[in-house]
Amino acid sequence: MSNKIFIGTDSGATTSKSAAVWESGEAVSTKLLQRPTNSQLGREAVISGWIDGITDFLAQNDLHWSQVHGVGLAIPGPYERYGVFGKSPNLPDSFCGWDVHQDYSAALAHKIGRPVHLDVGNDGNYGGVAEARIARGTTTASVLMLMPGSGLGAAFVGTDGLALEGDTLAGMEAGHMPAPLHLLGVTGKPFPCGCGRDWGCVEAYTTISGLAHLLTDKLIKYPSHALATSEATAKDKVLSLRGLAQKGDALALEIFDFQARVMGLHVANLVMALDPSIVIIGGGLMDHEGTTPEFRKRYLQLIREAAAPYLWPAQRDTIQIVPAVLGDLSQAIGAALVALYRSR
Numbered sequence: 001m002s003n004k005i006f007i008g009t010d011s012g013a014t015t016s017k018s019a020a021v022w023e024s025g026e027a028v029s030t031k032l033l034q035r036p037t038n039s040q041l042g043r044e045a046v047i048s049g050w051i052d053g054i055t056d057f058l059a060q061n062d063l064h065w066s067q068v069h070g071v072g073l074a075i076p077g078p079y080e081r082y083g084v085f086g087k088s089p090n091l092p093d094s095f096c097g098w099d100v101h102q103d104y105s106a107a108l109a110h111k112i113g114r115p116v117h118l119d120v121g122n123d124g125n126y127g128g129v130a131e132a133r134i135a136r137g138t139t140t141a142s143v144l145m146l147m148p149g150s151g152l153g154a155a156f157v158g159t160d161g162l163a164l165e166g167d168t169l170a171g172m173e174a175g176h177m178p179a180p181l182h183l184l185g186v187t188g189k190p191f192p193c194g195c196g197r198d199w200g201c202v203e204a205y206t207t208i209s210g211l212a213h214l215l216t217d218k219l220i221k222y223p224s225h226a227l228a229t230s231e232a233t234a235k236d237k238v239l240s241l242r243g244l245a246q247k248g249d250a251l252a253l254e255i256f257d258f259q260a261r262v263m264g265l266h267v268a269n270l271v272m273a274l275d276p277s278i279v280i281i282g283g284g285l286m287d288h289e290g291t292t293p294e295f296r297k298r299y300l301q302l303i304r305e306a307a308a309p310y311l312w313p314a315q316r317d318t319i320q321i322v323p324a325v326l327g328d329l330s331q332a333i334g335a336a337l338v339a340l341y342r343s344r
Contacts (some may be wrong), residue, residue, distance in 0.1 A: 039092055065112050077173075125171075183265060
């Protein structure tokens with residue numbers, strides 16, 4: 001095995017993760033290593049944290065900086081241009097306009113003692129690259145990935161193994177496409193979305209961001225439910241729903257069943273445009289530690305059933321809808337894979 005490695009840094013607003021792959025594409029380790037991002041301390045502190053995270057990762061795996069031949073950085077958008085942060089709702093205002101590509105490249109070159117190629121991209125896209133590599137196996141099938149969490153991450157990975165980014169680096173912001181509310185029996189004003197669009201973003205109907213609205217609507221049907229009289233905060237009520245669903249709570253299951261149907265219709269919509277062979281569903285609802293096998297099976301089956309009537313016959317017979325498998329490691333490993341693929 002070659003001793004060359006490619007590093008992936010996945011930086012969120014609160015935590016940053018480090019991973020690496022060999023030239024074969026195999027992960028060096030699947031042990032999660034994460035550190036605080038420390039964005040509140042400024043740009044230099046963040047870069048220093050990324051470097052320290054890699055140093056710790058290398059030490060834990062008996063590797064050295066001299067073996068690093070490429071680095072990928074997975075960060076959330078939006079971007080002003082390649083490698084430059086736009087205004088993010090989750091980062092300090094001082095990060096807007098930061099050329100993170102330039103500063104991280106300089107820090108890496110100083111640490112390694114030579115320049116090293118750095119790729120910077122959307123964290124969701126890079127997560128899709130890692131999950132697609134596993135799902136497609138030895139084929140070159142194209143892959144669609146949707147990851148509902150606090151928002152709806154989305155990626156489309158082509159036959160080259162890389163994610164569609166678009167001309168302004170905003171490609172596959174599929175969470176902010178309109179949901180087909182007329183097919184879902186939804187009346188009244190669409191749920192609001194943090195992006196500011198008022199057309200009923202899919203994200204607001206499939207993720208944590210819209211659960212408070214779904215819960216309010218559903219409590220009309222279940223006025224005697226414990227959550228109707230609970231003095232817990234709205235956030236705590238929403239966060240309790242996943243656990244309640246695992247116990248068979250009817251209200252919670254109806255909410256997640258509804259979200260699954262919205263997701264299924266969205267899958268069909270995207271399959272019409274992109275024609276992938278594989279659809280990967282990730283996020284917290286596929287978390288093996290937080291959900292039961294029965295819940296995950298039910299959720300995926302409802303997605304399949306909602307999507308099927310709107311697919312072409314050939315797609316209906318062949319498309320695979322499968323769960324993600326890498327969890328919190330996907331974006332760091334995906335960033336490392338992008339660095340590897342673009343070094344070839």
